[in-house]
Amino acid sequence: MDDMKQAILDYVRREYIDEDEAGEVVLDENTRLISGGIVDSFSMVSLKRFIEKKYAVSIPDADASPAAFDTVGSIIALVQRFKKEA
Amino acid sequence: MSETNLRHATAARPAPVAVDYARLRREITWDVARRELGYTDNATLNLGYLCSRRQVERGLGTRTALAHEDHEGTVRRFTYLDLERLTNGWGAFLAHHGVREIDRVAVLLDRLPELYIGVVGILKTGAVAQPLFSAFGDEAFAQRVEDSRAVGVITQHKHLGKVRKARERLPDLKTVIVVDHDASKRPLRDGEVAFDMTAAACDDFPIARTYPESPSILHYTSGTTGKPKGALHVHASIFAQYLTAKVALDLKDDDIYWCTADPGWVTGTSYGILAPWALGVTQVVLDAGFSSDRWYETLEKHRVTVWYTAPTAIRMLMKDGADLPKQRDLSALRHMCSVGEPLNPEAVHWGRQAFGLDFHDTFWQTETGSIVITNLPGMPVKPGSMGRPFPALEAAIVDPVTGDPITEPGRVGMIAVRPPWPSMMRTYWNNTATYLRKFLNGWYICGDRGSLDADGYFWFSGRDDDVINTGGHLVGPFEIESALLEHPAVAESAAIGKPDPINMEVVKAFVALRPGHSPSVDLELEIMNFIRKKLSPLAMPQEIEFVDRLPKTRSGKIMRRLLKAKESGQEIGDTSSLDDE
Numbered sequence: 111m112d113d114m115k116q117a118i119l120d121y122v123r124r125e126y127i128d129e130d131e132a133g134e135v136v137l138d139e140n141t142r143l144i145s146g147g148i149v150d151s152f153s154m155v156s157l158k159r160f161i162e163k164k165y166a167v168s169i170p171d172a173d174a175s176p177a178a179f180d181t182v183g184s185i186i187a188l189v190q191r192f193k194k195e196a
Numbered sequence: 197m198s199e200t201n202l203r204h205a206t207a208a209r210p211a212p213v214a215v216d217y218a219r220l221r222r223e224i225t226w227d228v229a230r231r232e233l234g235y236t237d238n239a240t241l242n243l244g245y246l247c248s249r250r251q252v253e254r255g256l257g258t259r260t261a262l263a264h265e266d267h268e269g270t271v272r273r274f275t276y277l278d279l280e281r282l283t284n285g286w287g288a289f290l291a292h293h294g295v296r297e298i299d300r301v302a303v304l305l306d307r308l309p310e311l312y313i314g315v316v317g318i319l320k321t322g323a324v325a326q327p328l329f330s331a332f333g334d335e336a337f338a339q340r341v342e343d344s345r346a347v348g349v350i351t352q353h354k355h356l357g358k359v360r361k362a363r364e365r366l367p368d369l370k371t372v373i374v375v376d377h378d379a380s381k382r383p384l385r386d387g388e389v390a391f392d393m394t395a396a397a398c399d400d401f402p403i404a405r406t407y408p409e410s411p412s413i414l415h416y417t418s419g420t421t422g423k424p425k426g427a428l429h430v431h432a433s434i435f436a437q438y439l440t441a442k443v444a445l446d447l448k449d450d451d452i453y454w455c456t457a458d459p460g461w462v463t464g465t466s467y468g469i470l471a472p473w474a475l476g477v478t479q480v481v482l483d484a485g486f487s488s489d490r491w492y493e494t495l496e497k498h499r500v501t502v503w504y505t506a507p508t509a510i511r512m513l514m515k516d517g518a519d520l521p522k523q524r525d526l527s528a529l530r531h532m533c534s535v536g537e538p539l540n541p542e543a544v545h546w547g548r549q550a551f552g553l554d555f556h557d558t559f560w561q562t563e564t565g566s567i568v569i570t571n572l573p574g575m576p577v578k579p580g581s582m583g584r585p586f587p588a589l590e591a592a593i594v595d596p597v598t599g600d601p602i603t604e605p606g607r608v609g610m611i612a613v614r615p616p617w618p619s620m621m622r623t624y625w626n627n628t629a630t631y632l633r634k635f636l637n638g639w640y641i642c643g644d645r646g647s648l649d650a651d652g653y654f655w656f657s658g659r660d661d662d663v664i665n666t667g668g669h670l671v672g673p674f675e676i677e678s679a680l681l682e683h684p685a686v687a688e689s690a691a692i693g694k695p696d697p698i699n700m701e702v703v704k705a706f707v708a709l710r711p712g713h714s715p716s717v718d719l720e721l722e723i724m725n726f727i728r729k730k731l732s733p734l735a736m737p738q739e740i741e742f743v744d745r746l747p748k749t750r751s752g753k754i755m756r757r758l759l760k761a762k763e764s765g766q767e768i769g770d771t772s773s774l775d776d777e
Contacts, residue, residue, distance in 0.1 A: 131354045145487040152733035156724045163717045
């Protein structure tokens with residue numbers, strides 16, 4: 111679980127946060143990614159693709175809502191749900 | 197708000213007065229706006245003055261101009277007197293740093309108060325404000341500022357890296373103004389200055405003596421081919437923005453108004469800064485990412501009465517259902533409008549169910565500067581229709597070859613507007629030839645196809661070119677294809693709009709790879725992120741299909757039409773020019 115959390119946090123930091131502001135952004139499993147403006151709804155697709163590839167899950171579009179992707183915590187819950195259902 | 201409460205709130209709202217469209221066409225003229233804004237022939241006209249100082253002179257100094265809420269829920273309120281003083285401070289600062297009339301000053305900011313107030317400050321100096329979408333990637337930012345030759349960029353630390361990367365390409369850029377600098381942040385470099393808007397506020401500033409035809413705003417918009425084009429607007433645009441906001445958005449003196457568009461796009465400037473402040477109303481800005489709950493909370497908390505939003509946002513709200521809004525007290529909300537792309541009938545029906553109100557679709561574009569075809573308050577809304585021409589102007593469906601008006605109901609032609617109207621762009625910056633090609637037989641041709649019905653309502657059919665409308669924003673395929681070709685793995689590329697239930701279209705790219713590269717999910721992700729950072733999240737392909745080759749004409753032109761037809765399941769049509777070797 112910690113590995114998953116860290117991997118997702120590292121990906122978000124690398125792909126969605128400008129290196130110039132990296133030191134100023136507090137990023138943890140509760141940081142609001144979508145509603146906090148770090149990842150917009152269009153960029154969410156690339157985050158979804160990353161999650162699906164990394165954890166070999168397929169997340170239906172209907173479940174890939176901004177709310178479900180809003181925190182690393184909620185993303186982990188989504189991955190676990192669809193891993194079980196697979 | 198429960199179903200019962202929604203019914204009560206709906207019943208308590210005053211019934212919209214049925215509109216007499218013919219009467220409106222006689223009575224609503226641009227002269228009404230000129231008169232109400234106190235303009236007389238040959239007088240000076242300045243948007244910065246109209247949006248700030250004039251409201252104080254009218255006795256509205258203590259009225260809230262801006263209620264700004266950030267993503268943490270902190271609300272800052274700015275009165276019209278604050279607006280006057282803060283924009284004076286902007287004007288003085290810009291003038292001190294050499295900004296002169298007609299100079300372009302780009303603004304690359306998140307939805308901070310400095311963005312809204314800074315634009316008005318720029319206008320007070322007589323310079324041209326160039327608002328930019330803050331999520332633009334490196335190339336998208338650099339291209340637009342390179343073309344405009346802006347002398348100044350107003351930004352924040354978060355986006356400073358982007359500006360610095362582009363600096364070498366921008367020899368005209370003298371000053372980068374950073375609005376959130378403090379000692380805890382990394383040092384500023386030569387040519388970068390800190391600006392504290394609050395500290396700089398002052399009581400007076402000599403507003404530039406601009407005139408109706410003086411340049412005011414430069415907004416870049418994408419086309420099928422070539423780089424984005426800068427649509428240049430003038431101070432006279434306010435006559436159209438003011439009147440359309442008053443009549444189509446129905447903004448009244450005591451309204452609390454929320455326009456959800458970012459000022460980097462024309463809606464967020466015309467109807468998120470200029471029109472509401474020229475009218476002297478209170479407006480709300482939410483600087484936070486999208487969440488249905490947060491949006492309903494905003495409507496409730498601020499007692500929003502008029503709401504101007506986008507079909508993409510409405511469809512995202514629809515996904516979360518009609519029960520959420522009913523848990524809120526939205527009894528203050530009395531009028532809702534949408535903009536950016538055609539509003540599908542399902543969204544109108546849903547709006548009735550969720551709010552007891554109709555979403556009124558409005559149609560216009562960067563080049564028109566203000567609403568040209570619209571559903572008016574009191575006019576029966578036909579779900580899916582754009583509405584009728586705004587009463588002060590003439591719009592039609594015209595033949596694409598001759599430019600002659602088509603009156604036969606249902607026959608598809610080009611949506612057109614009769615020039616002039618006050619907010620019509622005056623040119624494309626550095627691109628007069630393309631500007632002149634927008635006119636046919638005395639009509640301005642919007643680039644969209646549509647038809648009329650027997651009642652004179654307009655119905656959208658589609659774009660007449662390959663421009664992609666995603667989430668209500670236009671993205672040019674050429675820009676995306678050019679950027680794709682810069683990826684080391686890409687040999688050929690094509691970008692089309694793929695139908696999407698939420699965004700109307702999303703970008704889909706077709707990519708042929710260079711030798712030594714193989715299709716993979718990793719590569720798809722890498723290319724997606726490459727485009728997102730280079731151009732913008734909107735331009736990022738939501739899907740990449742790797743192909744061996746792209747369909748091209750014998751002269752080598754990529755036939756996007758074929759790709760699009762296949763994607764939409766439509767007839768492919770004439771393939772006689774296809775190079776099928």
